[in-house]
Amino acid sequence: MAPTNQSNSRELLAIGTRAPNFTLNxxxxxxxxxxxxxxxxxVLVFYPADWSPVCGDQVALYNEMLGEFSxxxxxxxxxSVDGAWCHLAFAKDRHLHFPLLADFEPKGKxxxxxxxxxxxxxxxxxxxxxxxxxGTIAWSYLSPIGVNPGADGVLRALEALRGDEASSARxxxxxxxxxxxxxxxxx
Numbered sequence: 001m002a003p004t005n006q007s008n009s010r011e012l013l014a015i016g017t018r019a020p021n022f023t024l025n026x027x028x029x030x031x032x033x034x035x036x037x038x039x040x041x042x043v044l045v046f047y048p049a050d051w052s053p054v055c056g057d058q059v060a061l062y063n064e065m066l067g068e069f070s071x072x073x074x075x076x077x078x079x080s081v082d083g084a085w086c087h088l089a090f091a092k093d094r095h096l097h098f099p100l101l102a103d104f105e106p107k108g109k110x111x112x113x114x115x116x117x118x119x120x121x122x123x124x125x126x127x128x129x130x131x132x133x134x135g136t137i138a139w140s141y142l143s144p145i146g147v148n149p150g151a152d153g154v155l156r157a158l159e160a161l162r163g164d165e166a167s168s169a170r171x172x173x174x175x176x177x178x179x180x181x182x183x184x185x186x187x
Contacts, residue, residue: 024101050090072158
């Protein structure tokens with residue numbers, strides 16, 4: 001089974017796996033691709049359906065926390081099998097300020113690629129992925145379908161990415177200054 005942050009019977013894409021690129025409708029006439037956000041973290045929020053109580057609460061929470069996500073330069077993308085028109089109405093009603101993407105036709109194609117499509121029900125699982133700026137899955141979580149997973153895990157994953165970036169920057173700075181004239185120890 002692929003590593004996740006929760007024991008489950010589904011096989012989510014493994015942490016460290018390159019996230020499959022996809023292009024989905026955000027509105028009936030606008031498409032968004034995962035690759036549009038290369039260079040910055042992306043929070044993929046797979047949820048079963050617009051208008052369901054848990055989903056509404058979950059996306060409202062992420063909408064309220066957009067400021068905290070932006071501290072990590074992260075883009076939030078909601079994904080369900082609902083159509084673009086349904087997403088537009090839902091986003092307007094909930095005053096959402098992040099894209100909801102329609103994994104509508106072929107139904108659940110992207111959810112299947114990430115291992116989160118519920119074939120028997122025709123909906124997506126309630127699952128979260130944090131994709132780093134290079135397009136690699138850094139963190140994932142599969143929540144019970146009726147439970148709002150909250151945002152703590154996402155925030156910890158984004159914080160870890162920021163820490164990794166800071167560490168990498170320090171290593172690059174150290175490596176670039178090593179061996180520079182004047183760095184020799186003098187007796």
